[in-house]
Amino acid sequence: MSDTTASRTAAAKGAGGFSIGRLLLEGRAFFALIVIIAVFSFLSPNYFTVSNFLIMASHVAIYGILAIGMLLVILNGGIDLSVGSILALSGVMAGAMMQGIEIEAMGVILYPPVWAVVVLTCTLGALVGAVNGVLIAWFKVPAFVATLGVMYVARGVGLLMTNGLTYNNLSGRPELGNTGFDWLGFNRLAGVPISVLVLATLAILAGLMLSRSAFGRWLYASGGNARAADLSGVPVKRVQITVYTLSGILSAIAGLVLSSQLTSAGPTAGTTYELTAIAAVVIGGAALTGGRGTVRGTMLGAFVIGFLSDGLVIIGVSSYWQTVFTGAVIVLAVLMNSIQYGKGARKG
């Protein structure tokens, strides 16, 4: 019994033969994106241009940032329905701070600089996310229910703060020293919108975290089998709280980008965005049962959804059809996921 093989470089591609079917299945999000781009480029001369791609990418940025957070949560075997609401609440918070915080007792109005607004907003997102995490990890509330509750509460707080209205003036005033909020949504660096750069940076960071850090491994392990991870010394609860906190922070960042793009912050922004984010993660090949999924796949999923819906707009298809198409793509993606992961998954 000594025929042990321990090859250093072996089988990075996994065992099994090379077949086109398998390649298509595993790279499905990538191929879907190629098909979408090819079809729309054929249908509309305006689709295949650099400027259009950059515009579409800046639309994708919002969903994409949310989807990264959602991926972390789904890898853990959970779900976060509150991201759209946290996005809106963060936008409203940022808007309120840009308008100035009036402290009546002292009779002053504070105008925090933009960097402070960003930091405070992200902190808020982290706090709300941590509430999710604590409810789920310590109080054993099912993730679906906990985040559903937080979704309503966050949305409600946003509505209360603004009385249902929208903050329209977010550009700040030079004499108050708080200009520059629109930088996130409007400016470009070397021709690339800042929002796209933010998405790229966050995606790379998340990718590194998942593939190279101990935390990433803990996340995959606790999503794949929490009991085994626990017995191997993985701090399962801490991992759980951390992923919801990160998802909250990413939602807040998405909220900042969105309100900067719109130069307005309303409490009804981001409604149903959580579903789009989940769709992106699923199309990207992650398993909703946890433990499987990559940032690369999720990014492809986000681009598939974004490029598809923008393409339909460009060729002038009714928005009702867009909904139908998006739904069909999601169902197809889940179908492929169950083909890929179905075998052996039923074993007790």
Next chain:
Amino acid sequence: MNDTPTPKPDLREVVLAARNVAKSYGNIHALKGVNFDIHRGQVTTLFGENGAGKSTLMKILSGVIQPTTGQIILDGQPVSFQSSTEARDRGISIIHQELSLAPNLSVRDNIFMGREITGPTGVNFAEEERQVRRLMAELEEDIDPLTPVEELRLGQQQIVEIARALSVDSRILIMDEPTSALSATEVEVLFKVIRDLTSKGVSIVYISHHLEEALQITDHAVVLRDGNMTAYAPRADIDLEWIVRNMVGENYDLGSPPTGYAFGDTALSVRDLTVPDPAGGAFNVVDRLSLDVKAGEIVCIYGLMGAGRTELLETVAGRLRAGRGQIVLEGHEVSHLTIAERIARGLALVPEDRQRDGLVQTMSVGQNLSLASIMNFTKGLFTQKRAEQDLIDQTIRKVTVKTSGGAAAIGSLSGGNQQKVVIGKMLATNPRVIMLDEPSRGIDIGAKAEVFRLLAERAKEGLAVVYSTSEVGECLSIAHRIIVMHKGRISAEFDSTVSKEKIMAASGESVAA
């Protein structure tokens, strides 16, 4: 289905037979061509250790799984059941070892699950209830048909499971460990019911680890070992010693206690450890238990199912909370530490159920191996790929995992190699004490011997080893000391020269016959 019971059943009539039945799961051969007869109106008992293939055979006979090769012959006709429902319709039903009840439903709803008695206005609950009451009266059990199953204690749940099998009027009833949670009185009643059934022409297949108990009721004995049938005889020709000999085998060498070195200081010391029932029962699963293990010593904990072995090990590892008592690792109290902190201090557990507690199926062999020691090769924010790969390669070599490499899927490995991965994962943390809960469960004899050899080697290097088992042959292998647990306490302690019978007697597995 309703076979008219003959007043004098023909004793030699074979109702159900297995011919050359084999079952493989990938590389694992659970059954290797077994022949087996069930006689009308008689009790046939299957003996065999864990992993011998008893449950697999019973699942095949009852249609739960299909054999890889071989034939099932019912009343002289070859049959092939595609599902347990099909088998049930032909009069074969099974009481599974693991309870298959829906805890949220009432006793009545569980008993009639999937074959509700329906009338013009939906389910006829009154009729169902009447039948359940009759069954319970027959089993002399005072269980109300409307009680939710989750409110019953385990033994009563087992009664419900038995009642469900009785309620279908089977001709052949397979009982896989029906008495493991029953009290002595309940076992008596069950045996009365069994005799009653056999006199009506029902054939019973019985599986039990309680050898003496099984001998009371059986008419024929069949012994399985490692997927082969090793012996077959009527009751008159056999005794306990015959069963044990055929179960365990003569040439069953799992090594001997390593010698030629002195034990070190006490590595693990458990003092008055008490663990309340994790399911919320009023009793203690571990009851004021004390145990010392020295560095380099190998201790085997033997006990029946429910003796408290798993709970003891999981409490020491930090999975379960101790009610009272101390756990001291190399002079440091560790009871208040988390699992991760205990692993860092050198206390590792290889859990009993490797699928549920040991492996992460979504990760590769290498990622599973490095999971518990990942902080050892994390510098700053990132893991060091090279260091991790070295550790993986080294561990694969040391514990002799047969795999194409660290990147292989964990599901591609055989049971024995998967178990080695779990052991390798914990050994990679450089433990001072390693505890293994039923390390040989569901792995073949070759892999078993390798696992034990590996542990013996590490013990020589000063590792304290504690392993639990429910197979007496495994106690008499590498262990320097054998501890027998019964109802949460140590009922006996032996050195490695003790006889199998003595160990079994101390566990409550009475062999006085």
